[in-house]
Amino acid sequence: MNTTTRAAIAVVCTAVLVATSVLGGSYLGLAAPLSGDIYDTVSPPGATNVESPYGSASVWYDDAGVPHIEAENEEALYYAVGYVQARDRLFQMDLQRRLVGGKLSAMVGNSTLESDRFYRSLDFQSAAEASWQSVRGTDVGTPIEAFTAGVNYYADTTPLPPEYALLDAEFEAWTPTDTLLVGKLISWQLSGSFADLRRSTTVSRLGPNASELYPSELDHDVPIIRESAASDAESFSPTDVVEETGESTANADGDFAALAEWTDRYDKDPTYGSNNWVVSGDHTASGKPLLANDPHLSLTVPPIWYEMHLSTDEMDVRGVGFPGIPMVVIGRTADAAWGVTNVGGDFTDLYTYEMRDGGYVYDGEVRSFETETELIEVAGGDDVELTVRKSVHGPVIERGGKTVGVAWPGFSATNESLGVYRLNHAESVGEIRDALRIWDVPAQNFVAADSAGNTLYYPAGRYPLRVTDGAVVRGDTIFNGSAGEGEWRGYEPYGQSSWDGFVPFESIPHVDNPDLLATANQRTIDDPAFYMGTSMTYADPYRGQRIYDLLDDAAREGGVTAETMKQVQRDVHSEAATSFTPYATAPDAVSQMSPDARELVSELDGWDGQMRADSRAALVYRVWVDEFRNATFSDEFEPQGLDESYYPRLYVLQRLGPDARWYDDRSTADVTETRDDVAADAMNRTAARLEREGWKTYGEFNRLDMNHPFDREFLNYPERPMDGSPYTVFNFRSSGDTQAGSSWRMVVDFSADDDSVGVVPGGQRGVFWSDEYHSQLDEWADGEYKPLTLDRPSGSPDIVFGGAQ
Amino acid sequence: MSVLSEVRTGRRAELALVVATVVGLAAASAHWAGLVVGGVLVGLLATSVSRAVVQGVTFGGIALSVHVGRLWLRGALDPFFETGILLVVTVAIGFVLPTVAAVGTRALVGDV
Numbered sequence: 049m050n051t052t053t054r055a056a057i058a059v060v061c062t063a064v065l066v067a068t069s070v071l072g073g074s075y076l077g078l079a080a081p082l083s084g085d086i087y088d089t090v091s092p093p094g095a096t097n098v099e100s101p102y103g104s105a106s107v108w109y110d111d112a113g114v115p116h117i118e119a120e121n122e123e124a125l126y127y128a129v130g131y132v133q134a135r136d137r138l139f140q141m142d143l144q145r146r147l148v149g150g151k152l153s154a155m156v157g158n159s160t161l162e163s164d165r166f167y168r169s170l171d172f173q174s175a176a177e178a179s180w181q182s183v184r185g186t187d188v189g190t191p192i193e194a195f196t197a198g199v200n201y202y203a204d205t206t207p208l209p210p211e212y213a214l215l216d217a218e219f220e221a222w223t224p225t226d227t228l229l230v231g232k233l234i235s236w237q238l239s240g241s242f243a244d245l246r247r248s249t250t251v252s253r254l255g256p257n258a259s260e261l262y263p264s265e266l267d268h269d270v271p272i273i274r275e276s277a278a279s280d281a282e283s284f285s286p287t288d289v290v291e292e293t294g295e296s297t298a299n300a301d302g303d304f305a306a307l308a309e310w311t312d313r314y315d316k317d318p319t320y321g322s323n324n325w326v327v328s329g330d331h332t333a334s335g336k337p338l339l340a341n342d343p344h345l346s347l348t349v350p351p352i353w354y355e356m357h358l359s360t361d362e363m364d365v366r367g368v369g370f371p372g373i374p375m376v377v378i379g380r381t382a383d384a385a386w387g388v389t390n391v392g393g394d395f396t397d398l399y400t401y402e403m404r405d406g407g408y409v410y411d412g413e414v415r416s417f418e419t420e421t422e423l424i425e426v427a428g429g430d431d432v433e434l435t436v437r438k439s440v441h442g443p444v445i446e447r448g449g450k451t452v453g454v455a456w457p458g459f460s461a462t463n464e465s466l467g468v469y470r471l472n473h474a475e476s477v478g479e480i481r482d483a484l485r486i487w488d489v490p491a492q493n494f495v496a497a498d499s500a501g502n503t504l505y506y507p508a509g510r511y512p513l514r515v516t517d518g519a520v521v522r523g524d525t526i527f528n529g530s531a532g533e534g535e536w537r538g539y540e541p542y543g544q545s546s547w548d549g550f551v552p553f554e555s556i557p558h559v560d561n562p563d564l565l566a567t568a569n570q571r572t573i574d575d576p577a578f579y580m581g582t583s584m585t586y587a588d589p590y591r592g593q594r595i596y597d598l599l600d601d602a603a604r605e606g607g608v609t610a611e612t613m614k615q616v617q618r619d620v621h622s623e624a625a626t627s628f629t630p631y632a633t634a635p636d637a638v639s640q641m642s643p644d645a646r647e648l649v650s651e652l653d654g655w656d657g658q659m660r661a662d663s664r665a666a667l668v669y670r671v672w673v674d675e676f677r678n679a680t681f682s683d684e685f686e687p688q689g690l691d692e693s694y695y696p697r698l699y700v701l702q703r704l705g706p707d708a709r710w711y712d713d714r715s716t717a718d719v720t721e722t723r724d725d726v727a728a729d730a731m732n733r734t735a736a737r738l739e740r741e742g743w744k745t746y747g748e749f750n751r752l753d754m755n756h757p758f759d760r761e762f763l764n765y766p767e768r769p770m771d772g773s774p775y776t777v778f779n780f781r782s783s784g785d786t787q788a789g790s791s792w793r794m795v796v797d798f799s800a801d802d803d804s805v806g807v808v809p810g811g812q813r814g815v816f817w818s819d820e821y822h823s824q825l826d827e828w829a830d831g832e833y834k835p836l837t838l839d840r841p842s843g844s845p846d847i848v849f850g851g852a853q
Numbered sequence: 854m855s856v857l858s859e860v861r862t863g864r865r866a867e868l869a870l871v872v873a874t875v876v877g878l879a880a881a882s883a884h885w886a887g888l889v890v891g892g893v894l895v896g897l898l899a900t901s902v903s904r905a906v907v908q909g910v911t912f913g914g915i916a917l918s919v920h921v922g923r924l925w926l927r928g929a930l931d932p933f934f935e936t937g938i939l940l941v942v943t944v945a946i947g948f949v950l951p952t953v954a955a956v957g958t959r960a961l962v963g964d965v
Binding site: 051053054055057058060061062064065068069075076077078079080081082083084086087090091760761762816817818819821 | 882883938958
């Protein structure tokens with residue numbers, strides 16, 4: 049080889065290396081064998097010794113990756129909790145606090161700018177800071193500080209999760225406020241609601257007849273407390289707080305479409321729901337109570353819940369919490385257990401203002417908005433300026449020329465972190481009840497049981513009384529803030545509320561020692577003493593009805609066991625399906641169907657409403673009911689620019705009469721369509737859609753498809769067909785990009801056998817290298833469980849803090 | 854005969870290649886540029902440009918084998934093979950950097 053050729057090769061090779069390092073430097077740093085940042089988080093084998101300024105603690109990971117932590121004191125315990133949560137879920141914790149703090153764009157770029165604008169506008173950060181000031185001097189203050197130190201020690205001393213390498217981002221130190229910020233996010237997602245904007249806009253555009261689609265309550269007879277007399281609430285009248293009661297003052301309603309559209313994606317998902325129930329020892333084989341809970345939330349990668357078992361000489365608790373929060377939110381101690389579902393009440397009010405001279409009219413004078421200019425940092429882009437405005441009611445948001453103030457109890461300093469801390473120490477239903485006295489947001493349907501045989505149902509939370517001109521009024525409206533309508537007394541957004549004008553704790557409808565009680569986000573009680581919520585905030589009754597039917601049957605037979613509870617949680621019978629199917633199979637509907645549609649509808653003959661993945665009938669029903677709903681409402685809603693998010697509850701559609709005006713197709717002026725016509729049209733559309741999509745069974749439509757926020761194949765969970773629907777006890781729904789369902793299933797058994805169990809949809813660790821990345825996914829999808837006892841693994845600990853042995 | 858020529862072809866040529874590989878692997882464990890360093894070292898020891906290709910590829914293969922072995926020991930081998938594009942990039946970096954460095958070095962230094 050001559051010199052010239054060699055020189056040419058040398059030059060080319062050098063150029064290749066230089067070009068690679070300049071153009072592909074980040075990929076080299078990320079993925080190079082042996083040194084790539086993404087491989088740093090592959091766990092080294094063997095035990096880890098960790099310094100701790102708080103004392104000794106030991107962590108044993110079980111086969112599912114659940115940490116069992118024993119510590120000599122609480123500070124050492126929560127320091128260890130911070131460390132293991134960071135080890136297993138650091139990126140998720142960071143993402144959550146950034147989401148609600150409005151700082152996502154600083155990490156991921158301008159794709160999340162609108163989200164940051166929304167969360168910054170509502171200033172959850174200040175609300176979390178107010179909560180921290182409220183609780184830092186209480187029993188939970190030091191644990192939160194120790195947890196914070198544990199998180200930061202992990203982040204400072206070990207490689208960050210692979211996501212940081214993929215984003216080329218850094219972790220900023222965790223703070224106690226961040227823990228409360230995560231709590232605010234969960235609370236908002238469960239109880240923040242802009243439903244009044246959608247109802248008002250719909251009525252404004254479709255006319256007053258549309259009000260019948262949003263009744264003050266759904267006309268079913270399965271509220272949570274089925275017999276109102278069973279409530280042990282102290283008698284209460286709003287006039288105990290104010291002078292008189294009145295009706296809704298709907299004089300500020302109007303067209304808020306732009307605001308509704310903007311807020312919709314941050315609103316409480318109307319199909320979120322949860323189940324829990326408690327069965328007293330009178331009906332169980334062991335004579336001890338049984339408790340079950342499965343909260344339905346977004347199914348995320350990694351899962352929204354993180355399971356822990358925490359022990360000191362003072363406490364022994366196991367269950368799940370949210371990453372970023374050091375305590376167990378749903379779980380059990382040795383002698384007590386509790387579970388929660390969301391109270392489908394109305395905890396958000398909106399206020400319009402008469403604007404004048406750049407301010408707003410209030411109490412007969414012009415007031416200036418409290419304003420603050422913030423900079424939203426955007427990765428790879430310019431900072432964006434945002435002016436945050438607040439009125440006496442709380443944050444003020446504006447879109448499409450409409451401005452509203454937003455009131456929500458969570459904007460105030462709140463104590464739920466202290467409440468959860470006390471729950472973790474409770475060893476009896478009495479102690480659980482005491483812990484709930486300070487529960488602020490989100491209002492939750494607590495069911496509880498203890499080994500002594502006590503049970504409890506308590507929908508704890510802050511229930512606002514809306515006051516207009518000295519009278520308490522309903523809250524299902526948009527109030528005229530300038531006229532002083534719908535005021536919440538004792539409420540101080542971003543400050544310390546006295547809650548004086550809210551419903552007293554003992555007057556909230558509840559049941560002490562219920563024999564059998566189930567909640568599924570339906571109406572709490574008939575004719576409550578105060579306004580609690582509407583058909584738009586409470587869930588459809590289908591799940592509640594089914595659970596009560598199953599539990600009533602089981603109680604009649606007697607000898608209820610933990611296995612009975614699991615069978616109820618696995619139930620995939622849809623009350624919605626059995627209610628709607630007769631509409632599809634009505635002879636006058638079938639006679640109008642195409643041959644293909646008739647073939648399909650024959651699948652529904654004799655079908656038992658079981659939403660199983662291998663069922664063709666379930667597929668036909670599920671697609672048909674979508675088409676039926678669309679065919680009923682789209683001709684009215686679509687021309688007015690209102691999409692499906694404005695449609696009423698499914699139960700409202702079920703209860704429409706066969707000749708209801710909504711069935712008439714507005715595009716056919718000379719014909720008046722009825723339910724049969726719409727049902728036939730919907731089945732024809734179903735036939736076309738099934739042909740187009742090629743679906744043969746329900747599982748091809750109802751697929752588990754849980755994706756990591758980065759949506760990369762190696763980060764996503766395996767896909768599979770699923771049983772269940774939004775209206776079945778075994779809860780799962782796949783719709784568009786949304787995957788939602790049972791985010792944790794738990795059964796607690798106080799019998800001697802302690803057949804307590806739980807399972808999460810995925811795995812304990814958020815690091816994809818881990819064996820526990822999605823190790824529980826199939827168990828969860830198949831309705832199986834793993835133990836939830838207070839036993840820890842034997843052998844040497846996996847992590848040792850402060851020199852513990 | 855120069856020192857380099859002696860090392861390339863002498864009695865200790867194989868030992869020199871082993872030492873170069875170990876040094877290269879150590880450097881590659883600290884930074885991706887270590888793969889280039891390893892390639893340069895094995896390239897220097899190559900008796901020809903074509904031999905440099907073989908030694909560069911071999912070094913890359915050893916680096917990748919060590920990488921895979923380390924992942925296997927830590928129970929992360931299955932997820933690694935499921936990473937798709939990440940796996941491809943890792944393998945590509947593992948072979949390309951040391952091979953190009955080895956060839957370029959051998960071509961530049963020539964016979965001595």
